[in-house]
Amino acid sequence: MHILHTIREARDLITHARTEGKSIGLVPTMGYFHEGHLSLMRQARRDNDLVVVSLFVNPIQFGPGEDFREYPRDLDRDARMAEEVGVDLVFNPSVEEMYPEGYNTYAAVEKLAEGLCGAFRPGHFRGVTTVVLKLFNIVQPDRAYFGRKDYQQLKVIERMAKDLNVPVEVIGMPTVREPDGLAMSSRNMYLDPEERRAALVLSKSLKYAQDLLNEGVSSAKELKKRVETFIRQEPLARIDYVEIVNPDTLERLETIEDKALIALAVKIGVTRLIDNAILTR
């Protein structure tokens, strides 16, 4: 497995593979891998001849006061894990390599990026779409893999790639969970044991929402209210949002007709966690 730090080196290796007719899969990550990341890499391994994993903690998707500096980093551990699942290239550029002096261009999806996490993290999705577009242009993958835990991110990236005619297939993969239901996230490492227990309220509240729908509660307002009440029973939890939206447009629903996305962001202590589920009637 190769670990390369410059765009030029990565391009040379990838261009060579493409010349040989190899298909290319990209898994963009911020590192500190868990089973969620590995599931993306395994799928990329099944689908493609060359598997590229980018590992870059992207400063422009963090707001002021967010955890850019504290975000966990461990290249050696990540490289071992990537090699074990058969990754061919880990692309690990520096901030200066990605955003050299004078850098001044941003790609943004407007409407889809406004609600949910976009409302709480201004500029976040602009940072995400910009870095992902750069990675698409550097790697020129046939397929790129993203987890559905970051559901809005997936939708925003799909939109960006489609709108800008990027010739890549964007593939969303299921959220991977701990045995007790907690969605895997690199940020789970911030949780102390008591917070780790409290964090279960996210996945439990999603299950509770489906139970309520099964019982006939199809008003989004009512469902949202009862899920919020459920989450507030956990003293360590503070709600950023609970929203029930159309899974494609991310627009708020009044009534759940067929299916809906329930998405939530909850702070457990100082750690902001997100989770989501498709509710089906």
Add this chain to the structure above:
Amino acid sequence: MHILHTIREARDLITHARTEGKSIGLVPTMGYFHEGHLSLMRQARRDNDLVVVSLFVNPIQFGPGEDFREYPRDLDRDARMAEEVGVDLVFNPSVEEMYPEGYNTYAAVEKLAEGLCGAFRPGHFRGVTTVVLKLFNIVQPDRAYFGRKDYQQLKVIERMAKDLNVPVEVIGMPTVREPDGLAMSSRNMYLDPEERRAALVLSKSLKYAQDLLNEGVSSAKELKKRVETFIRQEPLARIDYVEIVNPDTLERLETIEDKALIALAVKIGVTRLIDNAILTR
């Protein structure tokens, strides 16, 4: 020569050429060709195996009250001219093909796009960079050609391609002028005979600026003032701006040390014309 209207058809033809190892040159245009456009096509013909000219009047780069509807269009004439200079493919998509329902993504260069025309045409360069990025992704050219008459546009596109790691060489070509000095522009067709004569004030004022610099006037403020006075002697002319800037950063200069860009936008009647020149000491 092929004339294709859908992205899919254009991609099929271009992908086939690329598979054969052909190099690809792109000339993005809004049509209504003049010698300026043709000079770009001829250079593309010299440099590449396959020459693609896009012909698309891009609505998102026009502001409210600008001339999107009136902008001259003549596909038959353009196709004949392109064929004569050896273009292989004219790509002429509809607005719906480029911006289908739900379209929502924009690529923007921030600082370089703020001054000069950017200050007078809010959103203009965002529209330009977005459509050019789409064309880059559709055509995936090795080289793309732009005229230096739209100097700020060229700089903004260079910045966008570099920042977003688009693997294309952006090539700027000299402004082509009428025998009397008027920079060629599709918008010159709006001018009536009296305005056509008055429009000469743009190129003459650039020459006047260089004469002043030769005489030792190196203060940008003084030079700008005298050029503005010169232009105001033409009763049909109304100045949008006269600016003297660093040719790379487009930042305003106080003194011309070595070289500078003088850029101007002047309305002749209702027709807004631009021109520029590099001033050298």
